[in-house]
Every structure is written in C-alpha cells, then in structure tokens.
Amino acid sequence: MIHWFSYITSEHSEYILIFISLISFLESFIIIGSFLPGMILMSILGTFIGSKKINFYYAWISSTSGCLLGDWLSYYLGFLCSNWIIRCHLFKKYNSIVVKAIYALNKYSVPSIFFGKLLGFTRPIIPVLSGMLKVPIKTFLIPNLFACILWPIIYFFPGIITSIVINSPKIKQNSLFKWLMLSVPILAWIIIVLLWKWWREEFSTNRLWLNRYINKTFFLLIISCLLLTISIFQLQYYPELNVLKNLIYNIII
Known part of the structure; x- marks a missing residue:
C-alpha cells in the first residue's frame, strides 16, 4: 500500500488530493467507515506530508471537505430515510454501538457529536443517528464542523512524526x-x-x-x-x- 501511495504522489500528484477527500468521505459516510482502516490510511498519508510529498494545508483542506460532505450527507439521509436505515442489515449488525450512541446523543448531543467524530467505532454512525433522531441542524453543524477540522490533524499527526523521526539522522539516533x-x-x-x-x-x-x-x-x-x-x-x-x-x-x- 505504501508503494502504491508513493506511485500516486510521484506520478499522479494531481489526483492525491481527490484521493484524500474520497478516503475522508468514505470514513465519514454512514456504516462504510467501519470497514475502512482509517487510522492506518490517514497515518500513511501523514508520512507523505512529513516527507513533504504532500502539502500539509492542501491535505488538511481536502480531508476536512471530505469529512463534512460525508457527515452532512449521512445526516440528511438519516433525516429522510430513518425507516429504511433501521431495517438495514449492516445497521442491525452494530446494534450495541448504535444503542449506546443513541443514548449519548439524547443526553449529551453536542459533546457526543464532537467526540464521536474522533473515535473510529462511532464516527460513521453519529451523523446518521443525529439525522434519525431529528437533532436540530444548528446543534449538529457547529460541533461537527470543529470535529471535521480537528480530525485530519489528529490522524495525520502520527504519520508526520514517524516520517520525521525516520528521515532525520539527528532524531533517530536517540x-x-x-x-x-x-x-x-x-x-x-x-x-x-x-x-x-x-x-x-x-x-x-x-x-x-x-x-x-x-x-x-x-x-x-x-x-x-x-x-x-x-x-x-x-x-x-x-x-x-x-x-x-x-x-x-x-x-x-
């Protein structure tokens, strides 16, 4: 996978930002994000940021845009298609997490939306549940916006640090x-x-x-x-x- 990323960044650098947005979108979209190794993918991308093969701000903006699109579309689908989503097999499969997330959203909407975005096992379901529970749009958008801005930095950071430590002779000696x-x-x-x-x-x-x-x-x-x-x-x-x-x-x- 790392070699594939290297090929994309060196030969087709114009597509890498689209790829970052797509990964972030899929990580945030309903249940799909549960099947993607988000921490691994984002950390790998972070190593390329650390080696300056990808611009930090371009990657940050691309990832944030993908997050917002995935979360807002999930919220909209949850708002409109709650009956169909409840009957969905994949949704039933994660019933224990869903029950806990619903409880948290009912009792602590804002912190649940914010922190739920930062955790892998709740990230893909919090937005759609917010829509299904008819959480007010303003209550959802503000914490979700800040979480989507912060999420790429947190997940890029381990890869950035790893790349710097590996490539810097002064650091890797200690x-x-x-x-x-x-x-x-x-x-x-x-x-x-x-x-x-x-x-x-x-x-x-x-x-x-x-x-x-x-x-x-x-x-x-x-x-x-x-x-x-x-x-x-x-x-x-x-x-x-x-x-x-x-x-x-x-x-x-």
Whole structure:
C-alpha cells in the first residue's frame, strides 16, 4: 500500500488530493467507515506530508471537505430515510454501538457529536443517528464542523512524526526520545477514548455526586493525563525536540 501511495504522489500528484477527500468521505459516510482502516490510511498519508510529498494545508483542506460532505450527507439521509436505515442489515449488525450512541446523543448531543467524530467505532454512525433522531441542524453543524477540522490533524499527526523521526539522522539516533514521542499520540488517543466513555456513562441518579462521577474510568483518565504530562515534560530536556519542532514548523509553514 505504501508503494502504491508513493506511485500516486510521484506520478499522479494531481489526483492525491481527490484521493484524500474520497478516503475522508468514505470514513465519514454512514456504516462504510467501519470497514475502512482509517487510522492506518490517514497515518500513511501523514508520512507523505512529513516527507513533504504532500502539502500539509492542501491535505488538511481536502480531508476536512471530505469529512463534512460525508457527515452532512449521512445526516440528511438519516433525516429522510430513518425507516429504511433501521431495517438495514449492516445497521442491525452494530446494534450495541448504535444503542449506546443513541443514548449519548439524547443526553449529551453536542459533546457526543464532537467526540464521536474522533473515535473510529462511532464516527460513521453519529451523523446518521443525529439525522434519525431529528437533532436540530444548528446543534449538529457547529460541533461537527470543529470535529471535521480537528480530525485530519489528529490522524495525520502520527504519520508526520514517524516520517520525521525516520528521515532525520539527528532524531533517530536517540531511541528513548523516539519512544517518548510515540507515547504522546498514543496517550492522547487513550485520553479521547476515556473522556468519551466517562462522559456517556449512565450514572444512577440515587447515588451521591462523588460516586456518580468519580469512578474507575475517571481515575484511568486522570492517570493517562498525568502520564501524558510527564512525557511532554520529559521531552523538554532532549535537544532532539528542537530539531523536531523546526522540522514540523517547516512542514506547516
């Protein structure tokens, strides 16, 4: 797959942005996104951004456009064709996720739409469920817009960092620095998942406030945040970080 991407970027660079938009669209469209390895595909594209074979801003805009088109079309289809979608075999297959997503949308519409976009297992179903549940268009569009802007950056980032680390002799010589850098996106991803889980958990109304919100997920979230903070703090003592910052700056600017 990497060789195929290399061929496209070198021989048919005019099509790569269309391909990025298409991947982002399919990742966001109803159930189809559940079958695509979005994290892998976007990370691979990120490696080409890191090696400057693809312009960062062009890729970002293309991906965001595909996300918005896929999400808004899914919302529209959910709004108009809810009866047909409910009877769809693929929709029934993911019934457990659908039930949890419906609960989250009914109770916390805005954060569910925003965080649901960032998680692979809810990304393709949150927009169509929002349409089926008749979530007001303004309530859906605002968090969805910000999530679609943020989503490509989060998914491109591991590939960009990997490409820089591999191609920079000054960085790849220090293995401890590389592991610390790897821990940052992994911990950030874990935090997003835990935050979503903590937010949507159904708490018993007859419990005290502390028992309702200070639970196992909350403590795992705090531990993950502390580990991420420690990793970021430790990275400040490595001169390789300045090299990495300059390389990222050159890619973005």
